[in-house]
Amino acid sequence: MATIGNITFACAEPDALATFxxxxxxxxxxxxxxxxxxxxxxxxxxxxxxxxxxDPNGDGPRLFFKRMEKSPTEQIPxxxxxxxxxxxxxxxxxxxxxxxxxxxKSLDLGAHEQVWTVLEDPEGNGFCVSAPQHQ
Numbered sequence: 330m331a332t333i334g335n336i337t338f339a340c341a342e343p344d345a346l347a348t349f350x351x352x353x354x355x356x357x358x359x360x361x362x363x364x365x366x367x368x369x370x371x372x373x374x375x376x377x378x379x380x381x382x383x384d385p386n387g388d389g390p391r392l393f394f395k396r397m398e399k400s401p402t403e404q405i406p407x408x409x410x411x412x413x414x415x416x417x418x419x420x421x422x423x424x425x426x427x428x429x430x431x432x433x434k435s436l437d438l439g440a441h442e443q444v445w446t447v448l449e450d451p452e453g454n455g456f457c458v459s460a461p462q463h464q
Contacts, residue, residue, distance in 0.1 A: 335365070335381070335393040336409075340452045343394040347380035349427050349451055350392055353411070356382040365393065405447070405455030416460040420446045423458070427451040 340346045351358050359381050361369070366376040378396035383389075413419035424430055431447040445459035 333390045335391050337393045337395055338452075338454060339397045339399040340394050340454075341396065342452070343378065343380040343396050346450065346452055347382050347392070347394045350394075351382040352426055353423055353428075354382070354384070354389070354392075356389070356392070357385050359383050359391075361393075362391075369395075399452075408454070409456045410445075411456060411458045413458055413460055416444065416446060416458055419458055420448065423448060428456075431455070 338346060347358055350356065360366075361376050361379050361381050365379075365381070369376045369379060374395075379393060381391055381393045383391045411419070420428075420430060428448040428450055431449060433444065433446045435442050435444045443459065445457045447455060447457055449455050
């Protein structure tokens with residue numbers, strides 16, 4: 330069985346992007362853990378070119394932001410889906426914190442409709458926001 334060690338984002342400004350995501354997810358900024366710092370140094374990278382954030386409750390995965398060039402994409406094949414109680418309020422708050430709203434989509438699931446909003450973080454990484462469905 331495998332477990333997720335990090336979800337890594339290629340980015341231009343690791344500190345700024347880590348702060349954005351820490352604010353949105355209510356995570357904590359942290360120093361790069363020694364095994365990851367050592368691996369970066371062994372590969373010839375400067376550990377100061379990265380920043381990590383983690384769930385203070387220990388439930389969610391660590392997110393790692395590494396200064397490196399990104400491959401351009403037309404769509405968001407791998408992205409985070411965030412679940413919130415009030416989608417519209419959360420989207421407005423995330424935009425205030427630096428996200429860009431792209432579009433709102435919906436899918437008719439028969440008994441109910443699933444609605445989500447696609448956003449981009451300050452460096453153009455896509456993510457989706459939706460509220461739980463109540464029947």
